[in-house]
Amino acid sequence: MELKHKKLGIADETVFHMYETMLITRRLDERMWLLNRSGKIPFVVSGQGQEAAQIGAAFALNREEDFVLPYYRDFGVVLAFGMTVKDLMLAAFAKAEDPNSGGRQMPGHFGQKKNRIVTGSSPVTTQVPHAVGIALAEKMDKKQTVSLVTFGEGSSNQGDFHEGANFAGVHKLPVIFLCENNQYAISVPVSKQLASVRVSDRAAGYGMPGYTIDGNDPLEVYKYVKEAADRARRGEGPSLIETMTYRLTPHTSDDDDRSYRSAEEVKKAKLSDPLDTFRSYVKEAGLLPDEKEEQLEKSILTMINEAMEYAENAPFAKPESALQFVYAGTEQGAEK
Amino acid sequence: MELKHKKLGIADETVFHMYETMLITRRLDERMWLLNRSGKIPFVVSGQGQEAAQIGAAFALNREEDFVLPYYRDFGVVLAFGMTVKDLMLAAFAKAEDPNSGGRQMPGHFGQKKNRIVTGSSPVTTQVPHAVGIALAEKMDKKQTVSLVTFGEGSSNQGDFHEGANFAGVHKLPVIFLCENNQYAISVPVSKQLASVRVSDRAAGYGMPGYTIDGNDPLEVYKYVKEAADRARRGEGPSLIETMTYRLTPHTSDDDDRSYRSAEEVKKAKLSDPLDTFRSYVKEAGLLPDEKEEQLEKSILTMINEAMEYAENAPFAKPESALQFVYAGTEQGAEK
Amino acid sequence: MPVISYIDAVKMALREEMERDRNVFILGEDVGKKGGVFKATEGLYEQFGEERVLDTPLAESAIAGVAIGAAMVGKRPVAEMQFADFIMPAVNQIISEAARIRYRSNNDWSCPLVVRAPYGGGIHGALYHSQSVEAVFANQPGLKIVMPSTPYDVKGLLKAAIRDEDPVLFFEHKKAYRSIKGDVPEADYVLPIGKADVKRKGTDITVITYGLCVHFALGAAEKLAAEGIETEVVDLRTVYPLDKQAIIESASKTGKVLLITEDNKEGSIISEVAAIIAEHCLFDLDAPIQRLAGPDVPAMPYALPMEKYFMMNPEKVEKAMRELAEF
Amino acid sequence: MPVISYIDAVKMALREEMERDRNVFILGEDVGKKGGVFKATEGLYEQFGEERVLDTPLAESAIAGVAIGAAMVGKRPVAEMQFADFIMPAVNQIISEAARIRYRSNNDWSCPLVVRAPYGGGIHGALYHSQSVEAVFANQPGLKIVMPSTPYDVKGLLKAAIRDEDPVLFFEHKKAYRSIKGDVPEADYVLPIGKADVKRKGTDITVITYGLCVHFALGAAEKLAAEGIETEVVDLRTVYPLDKQAIIESASKTGKVLLITEDNKEGSIISEVAAIIAEHCLFDLDAPIQRLAGPDVPAMPYALPMEKYFMMNPEKVEKAMRELAEF
Ligand SMILES: Cc1ncc(C[n+]2csc(CCOP(=O)(O)OP(=O)(O)O)c2C)c(N)n1
Ligand SMILES: Cc1ncc(C[n+]2csc(CCOP(=O)(O)OP(=O)(O)O)c2C)c(N)n1
Ligand SMILES: [Mg+2]
Ligand SMILES: [Mg+2]
Secondary structure, eight states: OOOHHHHTTOOHHHHHHHHHHHHHHHHHHHHHHHHHHTTSSSOOBOOTTOHHHHHHHHHTSOTTTOEEEOOTTOHHHHHHTTOOHHHHHHHHTTOTTOTTTTTOSOTTOOOBGGGTBOOOOSSTTTHHHHHHHHHHHHHHTTOOOOEEEEEETGGGGSHHHHHHHHHHHHTTOOEEEEEEEOSEETTEEHHHHOSSSOGGGGGGGGTSOEEEEETTOHHHHHHHHHHHHHHHHTTOOOEEEEEEOOOOSOSBTTOOGGGTSOHHHHHHHHTTOHHHHHHHHHHHTTOOOHHHHHHHHHHHHHHHHHHHHHHHHSOOOOGGGGGSOSSTTOTTOOOO | OOOHHHHTTOOHHHHHHHHHHHHHHHHHHHHHHHHHHTTSSSOOBOOTTOHHHHHHHHHTSOTTTOEEEOOTTOHHHHHHTTOOHHHHHHHHTTOTTOTTTTTOSOTTOOOBGGGTBOOOOSSTTTHHHHHHHHHHHHHHTTOOOOEEEEEETGGGGSHHHHHHHHHHHHTTOOEEEEEEEOSEETTEEHHHHOSSSOGGGGGGGGTSOEEEEETTOHHHHHHHHHHHHHHHHTTOOOEEEEEEOOOOSOSBTTOOGGGTSOHHHHHHHHTTOHHHHHHHHHHHTTOOOHHHHHHHHHHHHHHHHHHHHHHHHSOOOOGGGGGSOSSTTOTTOOOO | OOEEEHHHHHHHHHHHHHHHOTTEEEEETTOSTTOOTTOTTTTHHHHHOTTTEEEOOSOHHHHHHHHHHHHHTTOEEEEEOSSGGGGGGGHIIIIIIGGGHHHHTTTSOOOOOEEEEEEOOSSSOOTTSSOOOHHHHTTOBTBEEEOOOSHHHHHHHHHHHHHOSSOEEEEEETTHHHHOEEEOOSSOOOOOTTOOEEEEOOSSEEEEEOTTHHHHHHHHHHHHHHTTOOEEEEEOSEEESOOHHHHHHHHHHHSOEEEEEEEESTTSHHHHHHHHHHHHOGGGOSSOOEEEEEOSSSSOOSSHHHHHHHSOOHHHHHHHHHHHHHO | OOEEEHHHHHHHHHHHHHHHOTTEEEEETTOSTTOOTTOTTTTHHHHHOTTTEEEOOSOHHHHHHHHHHHHHTTOEEEEEOSSGGGGGGGHIIIIIIGGGHHHHTTTSOOOOOEEEEEEOOSSSOOTTSSOOOHHHHTTOBTBEEEOOOSHHHHHHHHHHHHHOSSOEEEEEETTHHHHOEEEOOSSOOOOOTTOOEEEEOOSSEEEEEOTTHHHHHHHHHHHHHHTTOOEEEEEOSEEESOOHHHHHHHHHHHSOEEEEEEEESTTSHHHHHHHHHHHHOGGGOSSOOEEEEEOSSSSOOSSHHHHHHHSOOHHHHHHHHHHHHHO
16 A cells, blocks of 8 residues: 555655654653743743644644644644744743744744744634735735745634635635644633534635545645645635544643543543644654654754753843834833 | 416515515615705615515515524515514615614615614625524524525625525524625635636535525525525524626716726626516516506605605604714713 | 632623623633633633533634624623733724713614623733734723722622613723732622722822822832832722812822733823813912823833833832932 | 915825825725725825825725835824724724834834814714714824814925824814815925914914814804903913923913813813813913813714714803803
8 A cells, every 4th residue: 555645745854854853743742841840931822732733733834934823732833834832932932032023922833934833822712814915915926935824713703714715715824723623722622612513614605625534634624734834825815624632731831620520531632633643644754763663753852952051041031122113213221 | 388486386465565665675775876966865775687586585484483683785685574664764864863773874784673674784794603503592592584695705704604694504403594606805806716617616615505506586586595594494504595686887876987897787787686587477467457566666755755754754863873882882972 | 808819700700790691601711611711710611501602613703793793682700801902803893882872873773792701911821922002992981891900899899880771891901800808798899980989198299190100109008108208099999080079189199199900001001091181270289280001112021131121010119109208 | 475275285285295295095995996985085096096096995904004014014094984983993004003113113113194084063964974083082192193173284294194104093074174274385284293383373262173163162262252252272282192282382371271172071171281281280270170061972874954963063162161251
């Protein structure tokens, strides 16, 4: 049987690189929880269980040219797009050097212009029309870039999802709407969020193709996002892709999920942990011999340790720098 | 061949009453334009071409118990729900006795509690979640009432449509979402409004049935709205019905539609003017002998004349009554 | 009288009102099974069932809009916005609809709605979980905005808000939730919306403020009192429409006024307070009207040093009071 | 210098900026083929094509949000809200996003966006086509709000807004559109955002206002001048953030200040102006700071007598100026 990635025309080293990025994503995420639970960082929002969707999608894009508008769980997306572990540690510790916000925003609020990671906020779904606007601008300039915007299934109930998707549909803009359906919006299960069975049922209402796919398989996600990107570049407009995942952690470090879901349910979901299944895949494909794996884990551990140490010791922004950058030309600080 | 209304189980006198209401709606609307063009009233917003949808929908409901949340073109709906020609004339002249707003709002901003016509505003689509909230309240109280909310196809692109429809779908609420698709949102044709082919394509995204039907046939509209109301009363939740119509007049008395659509297009649409086709139907059904028709036209003319005269001579609200009713207990006027 | 926390006063008021009137119901994100992200509605889902404590889809405009619809036909909805910062998608429903329903229908319809939302900073919430949003709404006749400072006021004012015939925005300071405790009667009582409350009488200077800052002012007032400076602390409680009379009275009495808000300064609640005083008590003033507020930057940063720099605190308040007293 | 109308100045500025910079584009409801419901964009669709003059779906949050996205990658979008009243669905995008993009990204991203919207009453537009909405936004650092009074200012300020590196709300008084005419150079020029303009020098009283009311004040000033009372008329032009220095200067000079807005009084732009004066010029004042504004009711009614009662007009302004002068 031909291996799936071969069928999709993905090179071996790319698959390895996908696995590597996924592993970094997970190990970094795990470390964040440790740092939080040991009182070193005040807040964590986590993407465990959603890495396959993130990595599969990001790798299907042109990571030198396309834009991503990630949401708060998207370590995988931003790492694939060039943000470093150190950058993310700096954000976790809220240090001045944090490229996302200089320590102004909570972790998970990504943004890095040089990597075309578009600055995001907390109110969910506001990024959806932004992705559409970026696509519009790029199309005006006859560029071939695509915007990928991600969001949770709960967030697909916001008006901005509807308005943005319809706008993209009318103007046939190169946008990929990627829903990471992890079954919950904080405590509210999908059955109380969505009147439709699937988020992708909404695509027809915006004149775009919609797909619901296995979000635990990065290659499956790659395939659909790649096709969507190709369509977009051919001028055939936007696509909606819903990746079915599961949020393996509580909503954030402030949440206790035992009040609204059972331990069994979470345990069962862990059986299809995307990291495990993808690891099996790359192993079976012969791309991850044991010693290479060991080495990989080790180098990631080192990278995370070094980043952590750097970030922990890095300086905070000066208190009064809170006055900077209200408007252009306020480098000297706004008037008090 | 059995007559359509018989097949639907609609009594002859109801069909006549539907025609009568439709005729009043049209004649009143025409009079409003005359009054506007002769400088007697400053503003008209018109429903010509959409009467069949309005009348068909309203008559399919329980007009003693159900709630309607009409939009500005819905003379037909509010007349069917008990608002009088005099009431509407008082609104057109902005007189104190206007039950909609005491002359505070523009014409077309309906509201009359005693007839369960829910007060509306200008920002489009805000009424959609209200309809959902009313249905929720009625369901909590174990009542059997249905809420009918209407809106244009352009307005179905607002976030409030999406959020309201999804809420109703999740909670299986007795709401009927009736889109009067008249092909234009002011100057913007449906092709630039909607990415989907039909508004009803959106229903699946809210887990409700969706239909696109002939909005020029009041009996067809009756049928679908009746079925939707029955489903709603059985606890089976909301429905989305898109009625295909055409806006026969400019957007409002302030609009000149020649800048964005051709006279031919309008002329062509007039060939399926719902008033004409329904008139033919009731005539063929033997429900409108010539003398009865003549008499009907005459009595409507009289009714409109009297209402107009009354309204024209009715007093305005006192200037300082602008201070009343900001909060409960401000009958004496708000502080200046 | 039991001593309870600010958030327990919220919960107590909600429970008692739901027991009193079956038309009262709660809707919002995570308010049901989870009992709210701050636990303000804890236990209510169990007691009143999911029909009266609704976990809604994640859509604030629908939360407000659905609540408005229900209120128009006789319900008493209490809508929760998970954070005040996330009220923004509901602005159209609140301003264009709730605030105008009575007026536009010439008193035919009304909208007895409460929107609760936790606001305020100092909890490491960064730009979008720390904001004061009252100034956005404090220019809309038809709305009332209540911002209580103590558990006692929370209970009495939240009950009054639920019974009010008009829409009320009820902003609860999230840093006060657990840090502020006080006596709260178990009995039923309401406090008047639209009335300020003199939390401390004094003759030398007046501090007018609301929310968490009331506590900073009261603390500083004690210190100043030890030095013989008597501060009058006026708690606005309702920040819109303002209690002009109470403002004018206290300002005229001491002639030295310090206004405090945690919000940005320009265009804030205290700007209107200053304008009222300047209009009515100019010749009674012995010092310029002082305003102490957050800096005019979009919102509070996450990193602790910057957050502290922005956030109001006892030291800043005491310093400003002292300066005014010495003027 | 040709004399043109206020709305023609809008159109001229748009056209010139679109000719100057191919990144400038327009989006909104009916702005294309129809040229806007007020005809502010007339002819631009024909000149620049539908790619740069987009008729959007009826969805204000998308209009703002899409414009923000485009602005973040280098475009200069000019979004039209058909009426200022209908900006409310876009509040979340404007306040949570546009205003905070530079700050939250530590200057990495920016949002050079213009949102144009016709506001104001006296045109028989009733509750939802007459409103002044600036107070909703005039408390959000990161935003600028420009409200010009004359065709000359319209052109210079709209051009400045389009070239500005940050988001600007540009509110145009719809009653001024055709009723106000004035000299407008054909040449390119910009006027500084953030600066008030003394439209008339005077020594006895100061009137500070903006928009249509500037004309009422200038008219009344002429009448009073005939009686020997010299009025200084300060046109704020930018209502957020305010030009404190200009306000303080004029208030200190005359010592008698009347503030005027067409908006409701409580929580309005002039409240902040009053607060600034009360903070900085208290001892220079010879009279209480007067505010003349619309009544605190939700919005202007439709029926003419009630509309007139609400709406600001030359008579009300003259009366208030006279009273202040006589104080
Ligand atoms: C407008 C808005 N309302 C509420 C919140 C609070 N909130 C943060 S995340 C979240 C749930 C999001 O659920 P979903 O979209 O499914 O994404 P997930 O967290 O499950 O990945 C909520 C309610 C918010 N951030 N923004
Ligand atoms: C939120 C909002 N934006 C803009 C407007 C201005 N406006 C009034 S009607 C209209 C077009 C509505 O089109 P549609 O929904 O198709 O209804 P139709 O008028 O065609 O019946 C617009 C843009 C408005 N009333 N509300
Ligand atoms: Mg989710
Ligand atoms: Mg239409």
